[in-house]
Each structure stands twice: as structure tokens, then as C-alpha cells.
Amino acid sequence: MRRRPGFAVRLAAGCLAALAAWALVGCSGPPVAVTIASGSENRTLEPIVQDFCRARGVTCRFDYQGSLDIGLALAAAAPPAFDIVWPANAIWIDLFDRKKQVRDLTPIVRSPVILGLRRSKAEALGWIGRPVSTGDIVEAVRAKRLTYLASSATQSNSGAGAYIAMLSAALGHPDAITRADLDRPGVQDTVRTLLAATVRTAGSSAWLADLYLKGVEGGTAYDGMWNYEAVLAETNAELARRGAEPLYAIYPSDGVAAANSPLGYVERGQGEAARAFFAALQSHLLSPEVQARLVALGRRPALGEAKGGADPSWNYDPGRLVPLIRMPEPEVVRAALELYQGALRRPSLTAYCLDFSGSMGGAGETALKAAMRFILSHDEAARVLVQNGRDDRIVLLPFDGRVRGVTRGSGAPEDAAALVAAVDANTAGGGTNIYACAEAALREIRATPERERYLPAVVLMTDGRSENYARQFLDAWRAEGGDVPVFGVTFGDADKGQLDALAEATRARVFDGRTSLTEAFRAVRGYN
Structure with a gap:
């Protein structure tokens, strides 16, 4: 863990008056807003932080991300869009923060x-x-x-x-x-x-x-x-x-x-006032009274053991x-x-329903094909630890108003070219029927030899609104009797309500691909 000894003490002393009145020369004033990239396990702790922020007139926004997402943001060429990190473990900072942007990383709870x-x-x-x-x-x-x-x-x-x-x-x-x-x-x-x-x-x-x-x-x-x-x-x-x-x-x-839930400051030129605010927040969370509140919420203190x-x-x-x-x-x-992702985890069986309806023409079609090239490429996907393994099974179902065809393959690198070619062979055109594709995906999963070996999932990517055959699909899903989640990936003007309903009924979730389909498909890989 990279901790600068005495950083919080020096900073608090240097800007002590600024924390009280925000008027000390060299401390330009309180930050108007602070973004905290945090692991999801800290949701129940957020109110404690928000109370501190409101008392100081600072707007604090929590951006809940997975550990890998926080690490990748620190590894990116552009500065991250957050001021404070609060991951579950310092190892993710050590793995990805090659530019040493995170300062004073200190455990808060365990x-x-x-x-x-x-x-x-x-x-x-x-x-x-x-x-x-x-x-x-x-x-x-x-x-x-x-x-x-x-x-x-x-x-x-x-x-x-x-x-x-x-x-x-x-x-x-x-x-x-x-x-x-x-x-x-x-x-x-x-x-x-x-x-x-x-x-x-x-x-x-x-x-x-x-x-x-x-x-x-x-x-x-x-x-x-x-x-x-x-x-x-x-x-x-x-x-x-x-x-x-x-x-x-x-x-x-x-x-x-x-987990040791370390809190760290992300240096990206915010100024001394922002650093002073961070130091005060960190000291507040480590104070005996706040540590007692955190223990009451089921955490172990940063030092020592919980009592009672x-x-x-x-x-x-x-x-x-x-x-x-x-x-x-x-x-x-x-x-x-890498060993986990490529060889040891339970293999996945993923059926991709890919929308090639008319509204996907142009930029949408280009983005979809690029996203699938990424997710099917072993070397590209391996950079962010979402590569398929040899034992994984992949089913591609491009669709518009109907399913255009089915292509099967494995996660082996030598299968990637044929799978990518099957995606690239499609051009946008026609209507949209997401339910017909989802039902066909279920049939393909059911027909997979030794299907009990795999973690099955349907990934339904669409940019359009479908005629509503949800009841027919869900009847088929219930008849299947398995626990097959239907994950949604939105793009463009997709009707999120239809995808949300499918995800809720099948205990899955919906990912927003409007900014980046590639990032959305990467995120889905953590769930199947």
C-alpha cells in the first residue's frame, strides 16, 4: 500500500484555516463538487460521508464501480473523472495505477x-x-x-x-x-x-x-x-x-x-483546498466516533477488533x-x-442476440461490430480480464424482425475469426423483434450438449422498440425451468423499459451501451 507518511497531518496543518473558513492564502476555497469512485459494498456507508459533505457545503457524488473499473480508469491515458477512490482493496490500485495518481491510500474499515x-x-x-x-x-x-x-x-x-x-x-x-x-x-x-x-x-x-x-x-x-x-x-x-x-x-x-476499504486522493490538479477536504474527510472517517458507527453497520474497524x-x-x-x-x-x-478467467472458472454459455434492424444502420452497425470484435478477440479482451476461455461456448444470433441465423463457436482463439466473420456478414435492415431472438437463444442453450457444465446467459443488445411478445417469451423461460438470466444492452433510442422488464423477470440487469457498446459488453462479462 502506497501511503505518504504524515501527508494528512501536513496537509491539515497547511490548510487548517481553510477547512474552517476557506480563506487561507494558497487554499483557493472549498471544492464545489467531489466525485468518489467507490465499491458497491460502501452503499450503506454513504450517508455518513454525505453528512460530512453537507456540513461543509460540498456536493459529494458517489460513482459506484467494480474494482476493475476503478483500476482501468486509473490506467487510462486521460485523467480519471473522480477525485477520491474508495475501493475494497488496495491491490486494485497497485495493479493499475502506474502513474501513481493515488495519494495517501489508507484503510478505513475491514x-x-x-x-x-x-x-x-x-x-x-x-x-x-x-x-x-x-x-x-x-x-x-x-x-x-x-x-x-x-x-x-x-x-x-x-x-x-x-x-x-x-x-x-x-x-x-x-x-x-x-x-x-x-x-x-x-x-x-x-x-x-x-x-x-x-x-x-x-x-x-x-x-x-x-x-x-x-x-x-x-x-x-x-x-x-x-x-x-x-x-x-x-x-x-x-x-x-x-x-x-x-x-x-x-x-x-x-x-x-x-477487504480493507482504503480511501485515497486522486491527484489531477484540483488544488490545495480539494486536498484539504480529502484529508479532513479521511480523518473524520478514522475518528473513534465514526469508527464506532461503521462497526455498528457490520464493519470491522481499521485498527483492532470490533467489540460486541x-x-x-x-x-x-x-x-x-x-x-x-x-x-x-x-x-x-x-x-x-488471468488463470481464473482463462481456465479455472466455470465456463460460460453465452447466446448473443445482436440487433441488425434498420435503425442500426451507419454508426450503430459500426459500433456493434467493433464491440463484438473486441469481446471475441482473446488478446484485446485479455487486457481488461474479460477474455473467453477455451471451454466457453458462444452462440451468435443476429436479428431484425426475425432471427437471421445461428453461429456457434468456442472461446478458443482459433474460433474467433469465424465468429467475427459471422457478425461482419450482417448489414442493418428490417424491423425489430427482441422476444423472438431471446426465445431462439433459450432453445440454443437448451440444445447445448452437457449444458449443466456451463453458466448460461442471454445477452440481448438492441437500439429499438419491439412488438411486445414478452408474455410468450416468459412462458417459454419458465417452462425451461433453468436460471437463465437475460441481460440487456441498450443503444441509441432503445426502449429500456422492455429490457428492464426482461432483466427483472430473469434476475439479470441492463447495461447502458449508448456511450460505448464495447464498455457495455465488457461489463456484461462480469455477470456470465
Whole structure:
């Protein structure tokens, strides 16, 4: 972690009067607005920050992003569009901030990544009231007695934490993982087994918790999820409010990874007043009274352990000492994430419905083809850790008022040229029927050999409004009986309401591709 010793103290002393009256020479006045790029797990902490901002007449805007998104913004050629970063872990700053723009990065709170299981599932496995190791979890997965939700290791810190802890446990030693460790076949086999139990994935920890709750609403009883201790506490509070079965906390006895939620200042020429505001905010969040409020919200303090707050009914104890794994060096983390994306995660089965209706002519058609060239190109996609793996299966369904044809392929690099050619062969023309394509995508997924090996998803990209055959499609979706999400990607003048309805019904989400289809397709990859 790159921390400049004494930075906050020097800055606060240099601009102390400015923090009170904003009139000191050299401090030009308070910042009018501040943007904070934050992990989604901090949503429940935002009110504390907003109270501080309002008291100082500053407008603070939270921009919730995945860990990878924050890192990529720091790695871009242009300065990032935020003033403060608040990711889940400093490792994402170390991986991507090559220009050293982030200053005074300091942990604010901590939360370990653990496994929350429906209490009835934990009871069936015999895990109530006893230590549970990663080996126990592997055994339950191999016996087909356990599945779970987990966020993507390449998109979300909670997913990365769970994955790196799995690697560490598979190695069976307390030292930090090395590059050579990643090549051990036994280690890969164990972690591949653990990841194969993932039945749905997500690009953020908060969305994953929402997915679990939607499953409860819709009658899909997921066994549980890997997530932050604090997010599990929030989820259990909501489950209790609904009178639903709680999650039981499993703290793997051979080690867990923990978020440390560091707050850092992004230097992009804002001036001393902005830096003074940041220093004051950081000091405020680290003050004893605010740390106590954060602990009351299920977090562990930046230093020391939480006192009280335990709930034995679901094994929750934020004061419990848990064995923490040693995080690898950044280059090893990068190699581990590439291994996850390319070879170890459960393979995906993605059916892309691509709108080539008449309204996509010109810029729309060009943008769509460029986005698909990016997502199908191993080397291009690998730069941002969304590359397909050899075991992934891809189905392309270009459509207008009807499905024009179906092209299948794998995620192997040698299949990319044929898949790209199948997309490029289309030109815009005709009407729009998104539901016909979505239904055809379901049929293609159903017809895939050994489909149970894969994480299936439909990605529906459109710029138009369709005749409404939603009921017919949803009848087919329910008859399918699977958990196949239909993700939407909007472009141009798309009717977001239709895509939102499909996403809500299938426990998915909609991505905005109006600014960049390439970025939207990249984001979708964190969810399938």
C-alpha cells in the first residue's frame, strides 16, 4: 500500500484555516463538487460521508464501480473523472495505477470474505457449531451437495478475495502465493472444483446480495453466497425483515481474504483546498466516533477488533479473530486472475442476440461490430480480464424482425475469426423483434450438449422498440425451468423499459451501451 507518511497531518496543518473558513492564502476555497469512485459494498456507508459533505457545503457524488473499473480508469491515458477512490482493496490500485495518481491510500474499515449458507443447508452438511475448512467445502461440492453464488474474481474484489483464498488453501501453506504455485496441477484441480459450484456470478458484491434476495422472492433457494461479512449481515437483516430463512456464516478455518476499504486522493490538479477536504474527510472517517458507527453497520474497524455485535444464531462475530491469507505480489495477482478467467472458472454459455434492424444502420452497425470484435478477440479482451476461455461456448444470433441465423463457436482463439466473420456478414435492415431472438437463444442453450457444465446467459443488445411478445417469451423461460438470466444492452433510442422488464423477470440487469457498446459488453462479462 502506497501511503505518504504524515501527508494528512501536513496537509491539515497547511490548510487548517481553510477547512474552517476557506480563506487561507494558497487554499483557493472549498471544492464545489467531489466525485468518489467507490465499491458497491460502501452503499450503506454513504450517508455518513454525505453528512460530512453537507456540513461543509460540498456536493459529494458517489460513482459506484467494480474494482476493475476503478483500476482501468486509473490506467487510462486521460485523467480519471473522480477525485477520491474508495475501493475494497488496495491491490486494485497497485495493479493499475502506474502513474501513481493515488495519494495517501489508507484503510478505513475491514471485512473478511466468507461463505454464507442457508441455515438449513449448513445443518444438512453438519456444519453448525464447528470449524469448517476449505477441504470440507471441496468435499461437499464433489458430492454435489453444495452450490453457491459468487462474484467474478476479475471484476469484483469479493470474488477475487474468495478465489485467492481458495488458491491459498489448496496450497496448504501460510506463505504468499508465488507465480510457480499457480502452475501446480493439484492446486488448479481443487480450485476448479470449488469454482464449478458457482451457479450465478456478478460484477459486484452488492448486486450479488440483491440476486440472492431476488431468488428468495422468486422461489429459487440458492444454497448461499461468497460475500463480505458486512454484506451478509445486511442481507440477513433484510431476510429477517421478510421473515425468511437466515444465512449461516462459514469462516473457512484455513484462511480468508479481507477487504480493507482504503480511501485515497486522486491527484489531477484540483488544488490545495480539494486536498484539504480529502484529508479532513479521511480523518473524520478514522475518528473513534465514526469508527464506532461503521462497526455498528457490520464493519470491522481499521485498527483492532470490533467489540460486541455478535449474533450466535447465524454464527456472526465481527470480533472473531480469523486467519487471514497473505496477499500475493501484484504481478502474481494479475497472473492468478488471468488463470481464473482463462481456465479455472466455470465456463460460460453465452447466446448473443445482436440487433441488425434498420435503425442500426451507419454508426450503430459500426459500433456493434467493433464491440463484438473486441469481446471475441482473446488478446484485446485479455487486457481488461474479460477474455473467453477455451471451454466457453458462444452462440451468435443476429436479428431484425426475425432471427437471421445461428453461429456457434468456442472461446478458443482459433474460433474467433469465424465468429467475427459471422457478425461482419450482417448489414442493418428490417424491423425489430427482441422476444423472438431471446426465445431462439433459450432453445440454443437448451440444445447445448452437457449444458449443466456451463453458466448460461442471454445477452440481448438492441437500439429499438419491439412488438411486445414478452408474455410468450416468459412462458417459454419458465417452462425451461433453468436460471437463465437475460441481460440487456441498450443503444441509441432503445426502449429500456422492455429490457428492464426482461432483466427483472430473469434476475439479470441492463447495461447502458449508448456511450460505448464495447464498455457495455465488457461489463456484461462480469455477470456470465
